[in-house]
Amino acid sequence: MSRRVITDEIWNQIQQTMQFYGCYRSRNSKNIMEAILWKLRTGAPWRDVPEDLCPWQTAYNRFNRWANKGLLGEFVFKLRGVLDKEWVFIDGSYIRAHQHASGARHGEESTIGKSRGGATTKIHLAVDASGYPIDFEITGGEVHDSQVASQLIELVGEAEYLIADKGYDSENIWEVARNHHMIPIIPRKSNSKKVNVEFDHYLYGLRHLVENAFARLKHFRGIATRFEKLARNYKSMLFLACSFIWCKSK
Structure with missing residues (x-):
């Protein structure tokens, strides 16, 4: 049984x-x-x-x-509770692609790329102030986090603060965040000469919430290792995992 x-x-x-x-x-x-x-x-x-x-x-x-x-994506938006968008955290995480994930049919999107870890997919995730998933994007593992930040901000919509690590230190990202009425809490890179007067050490210290969300998602072994050949199927598995996390939170 x-x-x-x-x-x-x-x-x-x-x-x-x-x-x-x-x-x-x-x-x-x-x-x-x-x-x-x-x-x-x-x-x-x-x-x-x-x-x-x-x-x-x-x-x-x-x-x-x-x-x-695309129904499983609709499911999570219907099932999730009230979002606490006072603070929004974004980050990316690599997912190793199993050898069975290769071989998608010609013309089908796979979003499997080459990185230092080999064949990988990358999850770019946004979570709310309680650490629950808001939305995500998936790309090949070679895509840098900063390249997807604008898309994540668009998916989030509006928030009071956007918290991310220094990999997101880009004038374009800062501008997109401010256009969405967000205050960016992003540390400047070591070679930057610009003053970061808005940086809040307390809020930045709460970045563990997005790391915790990745850990919860990776409790599902179908997420921790990618077995799906098609991007839409792996994305649907992610949506289903997010839905289950939201259901258990109520």
Whole structure:
């Protein structure tokens, strides 16, 4: 008998969201969701999904259909609670791509790049003042954090403070943040001659919140190591992990 992780309270939240988006529902819907979460938690191949949950083809087809439609991203925006945007933290983290993640079909986006760690994907994450995920982007591992900062700020919208490490010290990032009415709390690089009067050591010391969020996401082995060939499928797994974190927070 496979271990279940979806409580009645969590399933009620998920089921209401599925109903809101008109997802197909069946008597086996909860077991199918358990099977998808089992795959996310273990990182095992789809073919190894326990038979007592549902046939593996059913779980894969349901997940793939949702990923193709972008529904799992919609799920997290519906399930997440009230965001505390007084402080917003951004950072990036490398994810090693398993050899099975290679070989995406021609024309399909993979977002797997080469870095010092080999074949990697990078998660660029924004979290709120409570350390819960707001949104994210994924790129190849060779993409520097600062190249995605503007996109993250656009996804966040508005906040009072934007806290990031010195890798984000760029005049363009500072300008984008201020255009969104954010006060950047970013240390200057060692060779910078500009005065950083807005820097707040206390807020910068809270950057562990975004690191904690990455640690929580990487409890899911399907996130800690990338097994998905397609970018949209890995991104959907990330959205599902974020949704589960939000559900457990309520």
